[in-house]
Amino acid sequence: MLTSLHIEGDSWLHRLPVRAKLLPLVALSILLFLSGSLPVQLTAFVISGGLYLSVGISWREALKRVGFVFFTIFFLAAVNLFFLPLSEVGVLTLRLLALVLFAAAVTATTTISAFMDEITVLLSPFERLGWVLAADVSLALGLVLRFVPDIFARYQAIREAHRARGLPVRPLTIIGPLIILTLKDADTIAAAIDARGFRRQ
Amino acid sequence: MNTRDLVLIALFAAIVVALGLIPPITLGFIPVPITAQSMGVMLAGCILGAKRGALAFLLFLLLVAIGLPVLSGGRGGLAVFAGPSGGFILGWVVATFVTGLIAQRFVREGQPELRQFIGFFLASIIGGIVVLYAIGMPWVSAITGTPLLAVATGSLAFLPGDLLKAAIATLAARAVFAGYPLLHVRA
Amino acid sequence: MDIRFTDCSVRFGERVALQPLTLEITERRVGIIGLNGSGKTTFARLINGLVKPSAGQVTVNGLDTVKDERAVLSEAGFIFQNPQHQLIMPVVADDIGFGLKNRGLKGDEIDRRTQAVLSRFGVEHLARRRVHELSGGETQLIAMASVVVTDPKILILDEPTNQLDLRNRRRVADTIAALDEDTLVITHDLPLVENVERLLLFHEGRLAADGAPHETIRRYHEIAGC
Amino acid sequence: MDIRFTDCSVRFGERVALQPLTLEITERRVGIIGLNGSGKTTFARLINGLVKPSAGQVTVNGLDTVKDERAVLSEAGFIFQNPQHQLIMPVVADDIGFGLKNRGLKGDEIDRRTQAVLSRFGVEHLARRRVHELSGGETQLIAMASVVVTDPKILILDEPTNQLDLRNRRRVADTIAALDEDTLVITHDLPLVENVERLLLFHEGRLAADGAPHETIRRYHEIAGC
Numbered sequence A: 001m002l003t004s005l006h007i008e009g010d011s012w013l014h015r016l017p018v019r020a021k022l023l024p025l026v027a028l029s030i031l032l033f034l035s036g037s038l039p040v041q042l043t044a045f046v047i048s049g050g051l052y053l054s055v056g057i058s059w060r061e062a063l064k065r066v067g068f069v070f071f072t073i074f075f076l077a078a079v080n081l082f083f084l085p086l087s088e089v090g091v092l093t094l095r096l097l098a099l100v101l102f103a104a105a106v107t108a109t110t111t112i113s114a115f116m117d118e119i120t121v122l123l124s125p126f127e128r129l130g131w132v133l134a135a136d137v138s139l140a141l142g143l144v145l146r147f148v149p150d151i152f153a154r155y156q157a158i159r160e161a162h163r164a165r166g167l168p169v170r171p172l173t174i175i176g177p178l179i180i181l182t183l184k185d186a187d188t189i190a191a192a193i194d195a196r197g198f199r200r201q
Numbered sequence B: 001m002n003t004r005d006l007v008l009i010a011l012f013a014a015i016v017v018a019l020g021l022i023p024p025i026t027l028g029f030i031p032v033p034i035t036a037q038s039m040g041v042m043l044a045g046c047i048l049g050a051k052r053g054a055l056a057f058l059l060f061l062l063l064v065a066i067g068l069p070v071l072s073g074g075r076g077g078l079a080v081f082a083g084p085s086g087g088f089i090l091g092w093v094v095a096t097f098v099t100g101l102i103a104q105r106f107v108r109e110g111q112p113e114l115r116q117f118i119g120f121f122l123a124s125i126i127g128g129i130v131v132l133y134a135i136g137m138p139w140v141s142a143i144t145g146t147p148l149l150a151v152a153t154g155s156l157a158f159l160p161g162d163l164l165k166a167a168i169a170t171l172a173a174r175a176v177f178a179g180y181p182l183l184h185v186r187a
Numbered sequence C, D: 001m002d003i004r005f006t007d008c009s010v011r012f013g014e015r016v017a018l019q020p021l022t023l024e025i026t027e028r029r030v031g032i033i034g035l036n037g038s039g040k041t042t043f044a045r046l047i048n049g050l051v052k053p054s055a056g057q058v059t060v061n062g063l064d065t066v067k068d069e070r071a072v073l074s075e076a077g078f079i080f081q082n083p084q085h086q087l088i089m090p091v092v093a094d095d096i097g098f099g100l101k102n103r104g105l106k107g108d109e110i111d112r113r114t115q116a117v118l119s120r121f122g123v124e125h126l127a128r129r130r131v132h133e134l135s136g137g138e139t140q141l142i143a144m145a146s147v148v149v150t151d152p153k154i155l156i157l158d159e160p161t162n163q164l165d166l167r168n169r170r171r172v173a174d175t176i177a178a179l180d181e182d183t184l185v186i187t188h189d190l191p192l193v194e195n196v197e198r199l200l201l202f203h204e205g206r207l208a209a210d211g212a213p214h215e216t217i218r219r220y221h222e223i224a225g226c
């Protein structure tokens, strides 16, 4: 279930390095928030939408991914019509739609490992200060992906144990043991990480 | 940071991912969903404490940012930060930190059970509701242009759910504190 | 006990975990052995309705595990392969009391019964211990106590001697042998089932042997190739 | 191997897990048995520095487990009592490769070594499998592979045949017997240590017997009272 939102492909955006996508994303958000001009927002919206659809994603999938955010944005637009002039609502709405589309395009064309490489670079100043190790961050990330299925399995086991003892299945009595048992694993996992030399101090 | 803390942080982030399996509820009148994941804020603060709790959520946000569908309803990716929920989501880190600070300050081993319940409940309310709304609502207003008052009125709809979450988190945190205390172990 | 399987089979998606099976069990002490993944746990879970038959029917003391789901649960108690999942409250006595409270019993009665079951298993001293600090053998005994306290007529134990030393294994084995309840024991620890009345062997989702222990164990060695 | 304990003891808070112990181990195949909680795992963890002596000293091939902490880790590899927690990355090959990456090896070399160790254990087909989908026996073999790949000189295995059926138990036992590395095996599964060169028995945090397997096992039965 934890498969990335990255989409295999060889589009123009796929080939760009991560940084060449993230920097424009940041620049675009600043620019759009500074500008109150409808034509500017509209242009940004069209370009972002074009980019998003150019990454080789099916219409259905494309819509599924941004559908929820779009719905909330349109909903807000409707509410805003009561408070604000139409043109301003247009600016606000197009701005958010443009940013969401651009961001979704970046997400769809960047692999987890490309992100991780970039994060390693971003963290290097902090690493020099001794605050955080990039290797620890990628280790932590791997741990999450590794243990989410275990947590589901354990949830299932605790639920079944409730049933077997004839107890009602309530979130309250499940969440306590689930957290305790999960966190208790931390001792063994930590020992294993140290024993296998996964961290270079 | 020792390895055990690193693992605790990762495991808690995984628990928050698991909470995302409970589907979100979308209300008609506010563009931010009701989600079980915000209970993670209260749980992480009350169980792991300020520092490790906030780091668990920072790690969770990293998962969102790099495009894993870990938000409730299978959402993820950078687009989420650009939407109306963005402020709440970023606020989770701060809110967890505050929840943790309060819990660490007011809950001790050996106190009467009731005191511990009250401590966890207050921490959850102040961190997981007051602080979180104080970040999330202005954000919605700022990026959507909807007046703050209107946003605040709409957000009232979260209150019953969030109070219930605080109650569940309090009971769960107390159970963990009794069964496997971590709150005061030095991070 | 009176357990009847009628043409019962189980599949998980593509995978067939149990081939169609018709079987009747009426003995008081029954054992189950077989290779990893052969279907033992699936078979046992059918009995108390944790797994539902994909086809066919299972009845326990005349109750259908699908139609009379709730009733079957109080007929057959189950001790899991990993019993730490089975302990729900943070403290031993609270955990045992929890099941009783949920059956509507009152405080005094709960305390009395909890005490009684703990002393029956010789573990009164563990009453106030944290559930998650118990050793492997202790967890096993407390999990049994927490199920026995609710008075099931049949007890199903899935690998109850896992990780235990000789002494604890003996202790658990003796406790099982002394139970008034009918028992069905699944295990890889062959000495534990040497003296049951009837021993079943599963292999690749089928019943591969069924009868006296020494005969079934011989067949198991054949199948395992050692 | 060359392991030396000098007046080494371990306490956890109030509780003494290991009484002062002086001991030298130089054999190639060593076993450890004892009751639950007798200190076996603690003893083994001292060897690769996962537990630090509260007093005294432990050296492994001349390295002090406290002072030369990092170096000791690559001298002695450890396979845990519940090895599913030992596999840390989501996919088998990545998990095995991760330890190598952290030792500074490059991509090609990592792939080559991962392949080699998987085929040495006869489990090449598991390379792309998800770690949480492995069966008990497979988990055990992959955990061994993930440790062996980093070339430790000594392998410590804590209850490697837990939950395994006869066939998988045999497979793991054969794999251990065929290892080039020196091995130290902790177990409740006595046949697994019947043929070691030297068998240690722990009891209540003390070394209670030390010598030929049959002699130590006899003493164990005495202590266990059965």
Ligand SMILES: Nc1ncnc2c1ncn2[C@@H]1O[C@H](COP(=O)(O)OP(=O)(O)OP(=O)(O)O)[C@@H](O)[C@H]1O
Residues within 6 Å of the ligand: C012, C015, C016, C017, C034, C035, C036, C037, C038, C039, C040, C041, C042, C043, D136, D165
């Ligand atoms: N919930 C499930 N979903 C999918 N497959 C399952 C599920 N439960 C069991 N199986 C599969 O069904 C088969 C039988 O499993 P079962 O747990 O009954 O084996 P077992 O005999 O108890 O093995 P072990 O000795 O290892 O405990 C196995 O191949 C297992 O992978």
Ligand SMILES: Nc1ncnc2c1ncn2[C@@H]1O[C@H](COP(=O)(O)OP(=O)(O)OP(=O)(O)O)[C@@H](O)[C@H]1O
Residues within 6 Å of the ligand: C135, C136, C163, C165, D012, D015, D016, D017, D034, D035, D036, D037, D038, D039, D040, D041, D042, D043, D081
């Ligand atoms: N981290 C710890 N904190 C506190 N007590 C501990 C810790 N680790 C072990 N102990 C205690 O030290 C004693 C020895 O434990 P150890 O794990 O070495 O036993 P063991 O011989 O391996 O037992 P088993 O056969 O059950 O695995 C036990 O009483 C145990 O409860």
Ligand SMILES: O=C(O)CCCC[C@@H]1SC[C@@H]2NC(=O)N[C@@H]21
Residues within 6 Å of the ligand: B024, B032, B033, B034, B035, B036, B038, B071, B072, B085, B088, B089, B132, B158, B161, B162
């Ligand atoms: O988009 C998301 O998945 C999360 C949005 C944030 C939801 C906030 S958190 C506080 C408040 N309480 C809820 O139940 N929802 C909002």
Ligand SMILES: [Mg+2]
Residues within 6 Å of the ligand: C040, C041, C042, C081, C158
């Ligand atoms: Mg089983």
Ligand SMILES: [Mg+2]
Residues within 6 Å of the ligand: D040, D041, D042, D081, D158
């Ligand atoms: Mg041990």
